[in-house]
Amino acid sequence: MKIVYTDALIVGGGLAGLRTAIATKDKGLETIVLSMVPVKRSHSAAAQGGMQASLGNTVMSQGDNEDVHFADTVKGSDWGCDQDVARMFVNTAPKAIRELAGWGVPWSRIGRGDREVIINSKKETITESNESHGLINSRDFGGTKKWRTCYTSDATGHTMLYAVANEALKRGVVIHDKKEAISIIHEDGKCWGVVVRDLKNGDLIAYVARGTMMATGGYGRIYKQSTNAIICKGIGVAIALETGIAQLGNMEAVQFHPTPIVPSGILLTEGCRGDGGILRDKDGYRFMPDYEPEKKELASRDVVSRRMIEHIRAGKGVDSPYGEHLWLDISILGREHIEKNLRDVQDISKTFNGIDPADEGKKGWMPVLPMQHYSMGGIRTNAKGESPTMKGLFCAGEAACWDLHGFNRLGGNSVSEAVVSGMIVGEYFANYCKETHLATHTLTIKRFLQEQSDYLDEILAYDGEYNIFDIKDEMRNIMQEDVGIFRNGEGLKEAVEVLETLLKRTKQISVGSKIRGNNPELNESYRVPKMIKLALCAAKGALERTESRGAHYREDYTKRDDANWLKRTITSWKNPEDTLPTVSYEEIDIKGMELAPAFRGYGRKGSLIENPLSGERAKEIEEIKKKLKGCDRFELQDALMPYKLPLNFKEKNERVGVGYE
Amino acid sequence: MNRQHHQDEIIEGREITLTIFRYDPNNKESKPHYQDYKIAETPGMTLYIALINILTRIDHDLSFDFVCRAGICGSCAMVVNGKPRLACKTLTSEFTDGKITLLPLPTFQHIKDLSIDTGTWMNAMSVKVESWIHSKEQVDISKLEKPIEPEVADEVFELDRCIECGICLASCSTRVMREDFLGAVGLVRTARFAIDPHDERTDDDFYELIGDDDGIFGCMSLLGCEDHCPKDLPLQTKIAYMRRKMVEVK
Numbered sequence: 014m015k016i017v018y019t020d021a022l023i024v025g026g027g028l029a030g031l032r033t034a035i036a037t038k039d040k041g042l043e044t045i046v047l048s049m050v051p052v053k054r055s056h057s058a059a060a061q062g063g064m065q066a067s068l069g070n071t072v073m074s075q076g077d078n079e080d081v082h083f084a085d086t087v088k089g090s091d092w093g094c095d096q097d098v099a100r101m102f103v104n105t106a107p108k109a110i111r112e113l114a115g116w117g118v119p120w121s122r123i124g125r126g127d128r129e130v131i132i133n134s135k136k137e138t139i140t141e142s143n144e145s146h147g148l149i150n151s152r153d154f155g156g157t158k159k160w161r162t163c164y165t166s167d168a169t170g171h172t173m174l175y176a177v178a179n180e181a182l183k184r185g186v187v188i189h190d191k192k193e194a195i196s197i198i199h200e201d202g203k204c205w206g207v208v209v210r211d212l213k214n215g216d217l218i219a220y221v222a223r224g225t226m227m228a229t230g231g232y233g234r235i236y237k238q239s240t241n242a243i244i245c246k247g248i249g250v251a252i253a254l255e256t257g258i259a260q261l262g263n264m265e266a267v268q269f270h271p272t273p274i275v276p277s278g279i280l281l282t283e284g285c286r287g288d289g290g291i292l293r294d295k296d297g298y299r300f301m302p303d304y305e306p307e308k309k310e311l312a313s314r315d316v317v318s319r320r321m322i323e324h325i326r327a328g329k330g331v332d333s334p335y336g337e338h339l340w341l342d343i344s345i346l347g348r349e350h351i352e353k354n355l356r357d358v359q360d361i362s363k364t365f366n367g368i369d370p371a372d373e374g375k376k377g378w379m380p381v382l383p384m385q386h387y388s389m390g391g392i393r394t395n396a397k398g399e400s401p402t403m404k405g406l407f408c409a410g411e412a413a414c415w416d417l418h419g420f421n422r423l424g425g426n427s428v429s430e431a432v433v434s435g436m437i438v439g440e441y442f443a444n445y446c447k448e449t450h451l452a453t454h455t456l457t458i459k460r461f462l463q464e465q466s467d468y469l470d471e472i473l474a475y476d477g478e479y480n481i482f483d484i485k486d487e488m489r490n491i492m493q494e495d496v497g498i499f500r501n502g503e504g505l506k507e508a509v510e511v512l513e514t515l516l517k518r519t520k521q522i523s524v525g526s527k528i529r530g531n532n533p534e535l536n537e538s539y540r541v542p543k544m545i546k547l548a549l550c551a552a553k554g555a556l557e558r559t560e561s562r563g564a565h566y567r568e569d570y571t572k573r574d575d576a577n578w579l580k581r582t583i584t585s586w587k588n589p590e591d592t593l594p595t596v597s598y599e600e601i602d603i604k605g606m607e608l609a610p611a612f613r614g615y616g617r618k619g620s621l622i623e624n625p626l627s628g629e630r631a632k633e634i635e636e637i638k639k640k641l642k643g644c645d646r647f648e649l650q651d652a653l654m655p656y657k658l659p660l661n662f663k664e665k666n667e668r669v670g671v672g673y674e
Numbered sequence: 675m676n677r678q679h680h681q682d683e684i685i686e687g688r689e690i691t692l693t694i695f696r697y698d699p700n701n702k703e704s705k706p707h708y709q710d711y712k713i714a715e716t717p718g719m720t721l722y723i724a725l726i727n728i729l730t731r732i733d734h735d736l737s738f739d740f741v742c743r744a745g746i747c748g749s750c751a752m753v754v755n756g757k758p759r760l761a762c763k764t765l766t767s768e769f770t771d772g773k774i775t776l777l778p779l780p781t782f783q784h785i786k787d788l789s790i791d792t793g794t795w796m797n798a799m800s801v802k803v804e805s806w807i808h809s810k811e812q813v814d815i816s817k818l819e820k821p822i823e824p825e826v827a828d829e830v831f832e833l834d835r836c837i838e839c840g841i842c843l844a845s846c847s848t849r850v851m852r853e854d855f856l857g858a859v860g861l862v863r864t865a866r867f868a869i870d871p872h873d874e875r876t877d878d879d880f881y882e883l884i885g886d887d888d889g890i891f892g893c894m895s896l897l898g899c900e901d902h903c904p905k906d907l908p909l910q911t912k913i914a915y916m917r918r919k920m921v922e923v924k
């Protein structure tokens with residue numbers, strides 16, 4: 014039996030995992046990063062549109078700062094996020110992007126003078142100042158007050174990931190790829206590493222460390238249609254659930270992006286609409302202004318996706334062999350802009366659909382339909398990124414419910430979160446690893462290895478009538494149909510029942526090839542039960558949540574119900590034999606909020622059931638503001654909701670024209 | 675075994691044949707061989723869709739490497755009818771006779787069937803050319819970032835677009851003979867840093883890294899790399915640019 018020891022173990026080599034590795038390595042800790050694929054191929058590489066950070070460099074983002082970014086994020090989350098975490102995040106994001114600039118990310122820069130842009134489908138000229146020449150540019154994105162999304166054309170995730178991965182290599186971080194964590198090693202409620210299956214040859218290896226960080230990304234592939242890479246199966250999150258000790262948060266909070274291309278589901282970035290692209294129906298009519306007069310195509314993603322489906326239901330969808338869809342028109346931006354700033358979009362559309370979106374008129378319109386895109390839910394952590402129920406288990410990035418995004422995350426906030434949490438949580442994690450001494454027994458480690466070895470043999474010995482690929486398809490179909498953009502009690506109840514049956518069925522399969530080595534069918538046979546468990550957490554959480562909030566929309570409970578539902582859903586898997594998760598709730602403290610719950614400013618009006626505490630808190634906030642009249646915004650913020658950050662992350666951020674104000 | 679399949683209701687076209695290299699070096703019973711698979715082509719079918727189809731419906735033991743399935747991550751390079759390409763970006767309709775032969779990408783360690791190990795080599799390459807910014811300046815991340823001319827940032831971005839797919843290596847005769855040759859991917863990486871204003875390395879520094887036959891002087895300018903690079907990077911001009919610089923150092 015193979016056992017590898019290290020100080021800090023990081024499972025996942027996307028932006029979150031690699032930035033964490035830099036934090037631990039810089040503290041002198043021996044660090045290993047595990048990844049299912051070569052780290053530079055992690056899903057972070059696919060992020061296109063950009064990273065939010067309130068630099069306020071361009072004239073279109075003048076007046077932007079942490080406060081504006083904070084308010085956008087909280088509203089975007091439909092008040093579901095942890096406001097402490099949101100504050101920690103917005104103050105660190107400008108630092109993260111500046112660190113990345115120093116590491117060579119070729120952020121698109123501002124040129125002084127006039128520049129033509131498309132705003133509300135009209136050409137306008139904006140003039141950039143001398144002072145901002147050469148500073149990092151930003152584009153408009155959904156649900157934001159300012160142009161805050163910084164970018165490198167539409168390959169932002171790629172350039173960020175390469176810079177961070179190379180910095181990790183520079184520091185001598187050890188990277189082991191084609192390795193999949195399949196269970197968590199723990200003893201007395203503390204986490205001591207993971208059991209890994211080598212995807213090259215099937216070997217089982219125990220990686221043992223003082224602290225373990227899960228940075229394994231999202232679980233979008235539990236849906237039939239998703240923009241996510243095919244490795245986004247949520248196995249990291251699932252093995253945390255399977256400990257019975259660590260818990261998951263808000264698994265029903267699943268984001269659907271308005272504009273993946275039909276039928277492949279490959280994403281066309283929000284940058285398309287941010288830069289001025291518009292949505293059209295079967296008559297070529299631009300319908301979004303009718304639904305959302307103010308933000309139009311740039312309301313938050315949950316709102317735009319729902320409006321699109323509403324419009325299709327009203328008979329305005331375009332028929333196709335793959336079902337109905339709508340059109341995304343970016344031809345109005347002009348060929349030059351597209352070939353410079355939306356290059357991958359053009360490449361994707363040309364390659365997979367034979368459409369050049371720069372072609373004028375209808376010819377260039379791209380077929381789009383909302384599909385699963387982002388997992389707001391994940392391993393529940395505290396603000397330091399540690400599981401509140403399992404010591405030594407940390408989590409960051411999309412895999413975590415740290416809870417920056419609540420029930421809807423804003424575009425551009427996710428690659429930003431991945432890096433920022435790698436910095437903040439990475440620091441707390443590094444401290445934990447420094448202070449902790451390995452206190453587990455070889456016997457324990459061997460027991461966990463043996464369990465997995467027995468489990469794999471058990472799977473190979475199954476002699477049932479089903480096939481794992483069919484079960485997976487059925488799971489993905491039911492999630493698509495019943496736990497999608499529009500949900501209702503009846504459908505969700507059915508989904509839970511079907512998923513429970515499917516979970517039981519995963520033991521009634523048989524696997525063709527009996528080898529323990531490189532065996533794709535065996536891979537699926539241990540992954541699918543884990544995926545179904547996550548699907549069950551999402552479906553059950555959605556069934557019990559009898560309100561609509563952010564991306565979770567119930568046709569039978571259309572209002573956001575702050576009186577009863579300002580709480581986080583917590584799911585756990587108490588016993589390995591269970592076939593359903595256990596659901597409980599964690600209250601969100603209204604009285605501690607900096608921004609009291611209210612209407613978001615977009616989406617359906619008058620659909621809010623207020624909590625009496627919200628009004629009380631709003632009054633308190635007003636009073637504090639009155640009392641502190643004349644104080645600067647930092648003092649005010651501190652009086653409303655004091656928060657902590659490690660290292661120098663709490664320092665003020667400099668901005669062009671205003672300095673540190 | 676029960677195989678009840680849910681065929682999606684889409685129009686099916688002609689039958690195509692994929693001839694795929696099969697071999698598992700870790701399994702003593704496995705011998706290298708080709709296997710034919712016949713499937714119904716669907717509109718817009720890519721090799722990704724075709725291979726997933728085979729895996730889920732015909733042969734549950736076929737190994738290959740896809741991640742993004744969108745031509746972005748560089749995972750799925752393989753040899754398609756003699757040419758190294760990204761499988762996820764290859765449409766089956768291109769092949770008019772409906773016959774497609776697939777081999778794993780050469781020059782990397784073979785794992786099984788169409789699956790290869792690119793991570794080990796690419797990470798070693800990144801370390802060898804020190805694929806990161808070298809600067810003595812301590813960046814204060816609370817202060818304004820260093821201004822960069824917009825055109826310069828765009829030029830760096832242009833070379834930063836490499837996805838480490840390895841296709842340039844598989845199309846390079848030097849690399850086939852010389853295992854340690856850095857290839858276009860490694861040489862262009864040095865050009866990327868050489869033009870980045872954040873990087874303070876001099877030509878002498880770069881000479882230390884690539885001034886030999888495993889580096890810049892190994893390239894015979896056969897252009898195979900540029901012809902096949904899926905990101906259309908200007909490989910030849912940038913390799914020539916580095917060569918001119920390195921010749922001057924001598």
Ligand SMILES: Cc1cc2nc3c(=O)[nH]c(=O)nc-3n(C[C@H](O)[C@H](O)[C@H](O)COP(=O)(O)OP(=O)(O)OC[C@H]3O[C@@H](n4cnc5c(N)ncnc54)[C@H](O)[C@@H]3O)c2cc1C
Pocket residue numbers: 024025026027028029030047048049050052055056057058059060061062063064065169170192193194195228229230231240241242244247248249280282386387409410411412424425426427428429431
């Ligand atoms: C198409 C697309 C475009 C996007 N565009 C944007 C954008 O423009 N802006 C934005 O802010 N966000 C965007 N996002 C979201 C954003 O890219 C992700 O949320 C973010 O990159 C996640 O980073 P991460 O480090 O948490 O996870 P990932 O980058 O997904 O990395 C996960 C890592 O974990 C590893 N892993 C997973 N499971 C295991 C296991 N069991 N064992 C070992 N390793 C494992 C994987 O190999 C990988 O290395 C986009 C997402 C998609 C799908």
Ligand code: SF4
Pocket residue numbers: 835836837838839840841842843858859862899902903904905906907909
């Ligand atoms: S240079 Fe082109 S062919 Fe070579 S690895 Fe990079 S993207 Fe692939």
Ligand code: FES
Pocket residue numbers: 739740741742743744745746747748749750751760761762763
């Ligand atoms: S799977 Fe990512 S490039 Fe083909």
